[in-house]
Amino acid sequence: MPGTLTDVGYEELEEAVGPENATREPSVLDCYAFQSFSNIEETAPWVHRPVAVVLPGSTKEVQAVVRACNRNGLKFKAFSTGWGAHAGPGTDGVVQVDLRRMNRIIDIDEKNMYAIIEPYAICAQVQAEVLKKGMNLHIVGAGCGTSPLASCTSMDGTGWSGLTTGYNCRNVLGVEWVLPSGEVLTLGSPGSGLGWFSGDGPGPSLRGIMRGFFGARSGIGIFTRIAVKLYNWPGPEQPEVVGTLDDLEVEVPDNFKTYLCIFPSFEAYADAAYMVGDNEIGYMLCKNSIGLVTAIFAPRLIKKLNGLGNLAALFNGAEHMFQFMIAASSPGELDYQETVLREIIDSTNGVLVDLSLVPPMHGMVWWGFVRGALPPLSFRTGGTMGTSFGTCESFDNAVNQSRIAARLKRKYIDRGGMFEDFADNAWGGVYEGTGHYGHQEELILFDARNPEHVRGVREYEKESAETTRDQCFGLGLGVMAFSAHFRDEVFGDSIYNYPHWQKRIKEEFDEGDAADSSFYI
Numbered sequence: 001m002p003g004t005l006t007d008v009g010y011e012e013l014e015e016a017v018g019p020e021n022a023t024r025e026p027s028v029l030d031c032y033a034f035q036s037f038s039n040i041e042e043t044a045p046w047v048h049r050p051v052a053v054v055l056p057g058s059t060k061e062v063q064a065v066v067r068a069c070n071r072n073g074l075k076f077k078a079f080s081t082g083w084g085a086h087a088g089p090g091t092d093g094v095v096q097v098d099l100r101r102m103n104r105i106i107d108i109d110e111k112n113m114y115a116i117i118e119p120y121a122i123c124a125q126v127q128a129e130v131l132k133k134g135m136n137l138h139i140v141g142a143g144c145g146t147s148p149l150a151s152c153t154s155m156d157g158t159g160w161s162g163l164t165t166g167y168n169c170r171n172v173l174g175v176e177w178v179l180p181s182g183e184v185l186t187l188g189s190p191g192s193g194l195g196w197f198s199g200d201g202p203g204p205s206l207r208g209i210m211r212g213f214f215g216a217r218s219g220i221g222i223f224t225r226i227a228v229k230l231y232n233w234p235g236p237e238q239p240e241v242v243g244t245l246d247d248l249e250v251e252v253p254d255n256f257k258t259y260l261c262i263f264p265s266f267e268a269y270a271d272a273a274y275m276v277g278d279n280e281i282g283y284m285l286c287k288n289s290i291g292l293v294t295a296i297f298a299p300r301l302i303k304k305l306n307g308l309g310n311l312a313a314l315f316n317g318a319e320h321m322f323q324f325m326i327a328a329s330s331p332g333e334l335d336y337q338e339t340v341l342r343e344i345i346d347s348t349n350g351v352l353v354d355l356s357l358v359p360p361m362h363g364m365v366w367w368g369f370v371r372g373a374l375p376p377l378s379f380r381t382g383g384t385m386g387t388s389f390g391t392c393e394s395f396d397n398a399v400n401q402s403r404i405a406a407r408l409k410r411k412y413i414d415r416g417g418m419f420e421d422f423a424d425n426a427w428g429g430v431y432e433g434t435g436h437y438g439h440q441e442e443l444i445l446f447d448a449r450n451p452e453h454v455r456g457v458r459e460y461e462k463e464s465a466e467t468t469r470d471q472c473f474g475l476g477l478g479v480m481a482f483s484a485h486f487r488d489e490v491f492g493d494s495i496y497n498y499p500h501w502q503k504r505i506k507e508e509f510d511e512g513d514a515a516d517s518s519f520y521i
Contacts, residue, residue: 003093005051009072013054013095016064021055028053032096035085047088050096057101059176059184059224067182069095070514077516078218080119080147086217090518097222105129112197113230114173119149123372136233138165141427143375153223154215156477158439160286160369162431165231169213173199176225177210180510196227209505219520220509234329241367250363255334257326258366260353261345268348269320270399275344277435281337283327284369286429291421292443296377319424325369384448386457388464390441390477395430398440401473402426405442408464417456419445441477465490
């Protein structure tokens, strides 16, 4: 029977990685089947149970696993850190390829400013090493516990510091890629033995086929090694941090400043972002919504807000807000950037809150943003969260998405379909030094154990996807959790039958359909 793991097939998997690195123990398989972001399935928070789990330790072992799956009629699905349901099996008969043993930083090239890494070298690990050399990497919004390789090759890649560190869709350079056949394809300059500095050429680039915008999520193979672009870091090589998460203490360097920038309207908020980009100031510009901040620091409070209209209205006074960080290379540059920022705030009738005047909060916020340490706390409210909208566009478009999303969410909150988060719970910022490109995804907070929440979230996600299509926002981050079939159904006609062409690519690269493509966009 196709998709059934026989004793012979399991023995081949053991031979590929060693008996100690393979299992089909039911209790272990169940652990891999639990995923917090499985928020639209009837079985949430569970995804499909894998038939086996293997932990390869090298590219050769990954090749052996893929070939064993091909010989035995099994599918494979890889993950680096497993952050999300899209990392788990989307169907039955899948071997889960856990890449945690491949956790090395192979090389850091200071001259050309890149690091060569394996799948489980997480952001915090890479950052700790590159800060010592005066560089930093882009950490996506999912936080420092995620894999840069995963966001660069197989997922969306936007985070707090995108104003200066771009976004990981474009930060990927050379790539080592195990195809669904088990062959290895090396993209860019390393394919010619010229180093890892480029992911394109000589000749046509395969970046669009490799990842497109959102990535294939192991739908067309497994990525085992990449070079990720690094950026200048004017801060300390080893910041002295005491404590953990929201209880930490750290001394902020004199050349850094962090602010809250609050505006009277969405329009003023977007205008300020454009001005920041046009004037080329700042290290970070990102909206961390008041709903999410409250969920992180006061999870019990946010559960009690339904029906407390006056308190919710008070919080909504900070609806049009972003956080802003300056990282200057000299005292003169710091003075210049502060002066420009104050002029921008004045011209948009905003309010500037200088967090350096509140030392404990300044250090916590500064390091939280630099490190990307806070996202796991988002789960404290109800055990899980989800997202919607989030198309990368001009910032006026992105801000309009968060405005429409808040109105749409309100009716589901009021009927008890998710937690109260003031409806405004947008997250995101601007990228590559300009306000002309950015995103705002609308987060949702819910309890997957509550049937009303599961039903409300499922209905909201469907309506938000249809609204994204009908408002011509484009295909956003918020629909990444849906199955490929649902995305085809909602978006296919509006994006020039794009799914048809992706299926053609899939057939060309994976004729036997060995790679689980349930979440392949």
